[in-house]
Amino acid sequence: MIIGGDRWSNWSGSVVCKPRKIVRPPDEVDLAATVRCAEGNVRAAGNGMSFSPLCDTGGTLIDLSVFNGLTGFDAGKSVATIGAGTPMWEIASLLHPEGYALNTMGDNDRETVSGAVSSGTHGSGWNLGSLSSEAAAFNLVLASGEVLRCAGDENPEIFAAGRTALGLFGMMTEIGMMVRPRYKLVKTYFVHSIDETFRQLDGMMQANRHFEFFWYPYDDQIVCKSLNETNARAPEPRSAPAMRARGERPTPKTLLQRTIYEALPFAPHLMLQPSHRLLSVLRKSFGRVRWSNEAFPSPRIVRFNEMEYSVPYEKGADAVREIAEAIRKKKIVTAYPIVFRTVAADDIWMSPHYGRRSAAISVHQYHRQNPRELFETCEAIFRAYGGRPHWGKVHTLTAAEAAKLYPKYDDFRALRKKLDPTGKFLNRHLGAIFPE
Ligand SMILES: Cc1cc2nc3c(=O)[nH]c(=O)nc-3n(C[C@H](O)[C@H](O)[C@H](O)COP(=O)(O)OP(=O)(O)OC[C@H]3O[C@@H](n4cnc5c(N)ncnc54)[C@H](O)[C@@H]3O)c2cc1C
Incomplete structure (x- = not known):
């Protein structure tokens, strides 16, 4: 949420930052160049509905709202490919005419699909997981500017970790979400x-x-x-x-x-x-x-x-x-x-x-x-x-505590470092939890 020309705030107003630049790249090629050339840290912002300082940056804040809409639909696999910056309130109007809907949602529809997936947003359900677990594939722009497609059978490690990666692996540009007949x-x-x-x-x-x-x-x-x-x-x-x-x-x-x-x-x-x-x-x-x-x-x-x-x-x-x-x-x-x-x-x-x-x-x-x-x-x-x-809500978890709570913490840190060796996508908050 941009407040004034050069400042950004989250929805609750608890996080306010003044990035050096707020950039809205028009396409994947421009986004890749922006990320590659950016000085200082680079954070992706969805709609700022997180309460924790995930998007806080004095460097470059990237607004992906141009990456919007339904970009593919595979009825055989029940997967709809959705632009990363598409808000949840818009998704039904894209899927309903096809006869489909998302399997689950949280109690709020102001988030973007990439913000929801990146932070592990969830609804409720004995047998239903988070929206991250509903992602079947995604495209990711890395710190180097390279674009990777990640799915169960393509870059499977990055897929396994990258569905709740808080923008630390790169910028998602589109996400394949599992869908089902509308209900x-x-x-x-x-x-x-x-x-x-x-x-x-x-x-x-x-x-x-x-x-x-x-x-x-x-x-x-x-x-x-x-x-x-x-x-x-x-x-x-x-x-x-x-x-x-x-x-x-x-x-x-x-x-x-x-x-x-x-x-x-x-x-x-x-x-x-x-x-x-x-x-x-x-x-x-x-x-x-x-x-x-x-x-x-x-x-x-x-x-x-x-x-x-x-x-x-x-x-x-x-x-x-x-x-x-x-x-x-x-x-x-x-x-x-x-x-x-x-x-x-x-x-x-x-x-x-x-x-x-x-x-x-x-x-x-x-x-x-x-x-x-x-x-x-x-x-x-x-x-x-x-x-x-919940990574998108207030917490004071330290790196040492995270290491004890998450069996794959060390693997995640190592993969983050491999994908982003200079720590471009870290900010102060995330650097304390995932030190370089
Ligand atoms: C009123 C309200 C109700 C809520 N209800 C729920 C709920 O029911 N269930 C629940 O689990 N949570 C809930 N939340 C929390 C919220 O869903 C999450 O914090 C979610 O991340 C917000 O989405 P956003 O699009 O605003 O993302 P942001 O908060 O802007 O960003 C979240 C994270 O996603 C990353 N990100 C965003 N876009 C990209 C991208 N394209 N590529 C890579 N990384 C990206 C950001 O860098 C950041 O790390 C609620 C929050 C509010 C304010």
Whole structure:
């Protein structure tokens, strides 16, 4: 997100940088020349929806928004090739006329496909992995300017690691995403007591295509949400411009939420419990049927900062209970729920879900409130449960910790060094986690 002529900020406003240059190359040849000749470090930016300083640079920031649209379609393999800078809200309008859709999505459609794949963005699902695991191939511009195609049978090591590589291997220009015949989802909300939620958790996770829950820690009930396939009638799919507008338009509900977030710090002890009950009620909404791309994301108008860690699924219930208890015990002021989702295991080297099914647990803080106490408290608990951070969200993981958590960490570092020997694609944040 460019703010002013020469500055860049992420969505939440927590990362602001002043690159020497912000470049929007018109094609792959120009991009390769830009990368090869760039002085200082070079970072690719998607739509700046990450909370961590992944795109932070004083060097060259590359905007790949020109790499947009459907560039290939292989119905036999169920793979659609999509320009790297294509926003998620646009993808359905490209696939729907072909009769196809993405297998899964996160709860936000403002990201670009390359930002989502590079950072391991995910939705929820017992048997569904992250969007990185849905990538079947990609084209990559290396630091040298060379262009590589990577897939299971072409540069397989770079493919295995490069699906969650945070822009460290190079610039993706197009990505082959796995697709399936288009489908509709029915969204259902229901409320359980805390004990009942945990008693039924495994069953609800397995019985629904997508299941997640929202726990406002000062409330004694939990809001559960499922998404399941249906043949029921859905409204006509929205056009791409309508999907774009939908994500930016405030609603009475978001205005009320913002008012609560603003007011809470002034009278926390009076307001925490009643506001959490009210926010639980507001979160619950009517069940409805929509095409998948409209069912997954919700408009996210009110800005916040977020931390998310993935812990082994079996430890998820204990971890989330401990987090809720710690927030209450320390009387931490937050107006957001703890969100609990599952993500299937994958084999992507630096994926938080490498080799294990995860419970992905996230906590949020309103962007005008200091998140430090909340995040420090929760991060200590996540770490104790063997948590691996979402790379696009706030975390303080060090190189030594990463080496212990990711079995392929050393291989990833070695491959990064081979592909980018001068560290062109590193910035300060990433250099600390993956030192040269
Ligand atoms: C409101 C909101 C809701 C969210 N919901 C979810 C969710 O449901 N699930 C989830 O997992 N995450 C979620 N996130 C996090 C978000 O999906 C990720 O951080 C994602 O990376 C953002 O995509 P982006 O296009 O904005 O990429 P950016 O944040 O701009 O970049 C992310 C990374 O991708 C790299 N990158 C971008 N383009 C390229 C390219 N062409 N080649 C190589 N590298 C590239 C960047 O260098 C950077 O390292 C949410 C974030 C917000 C703000």
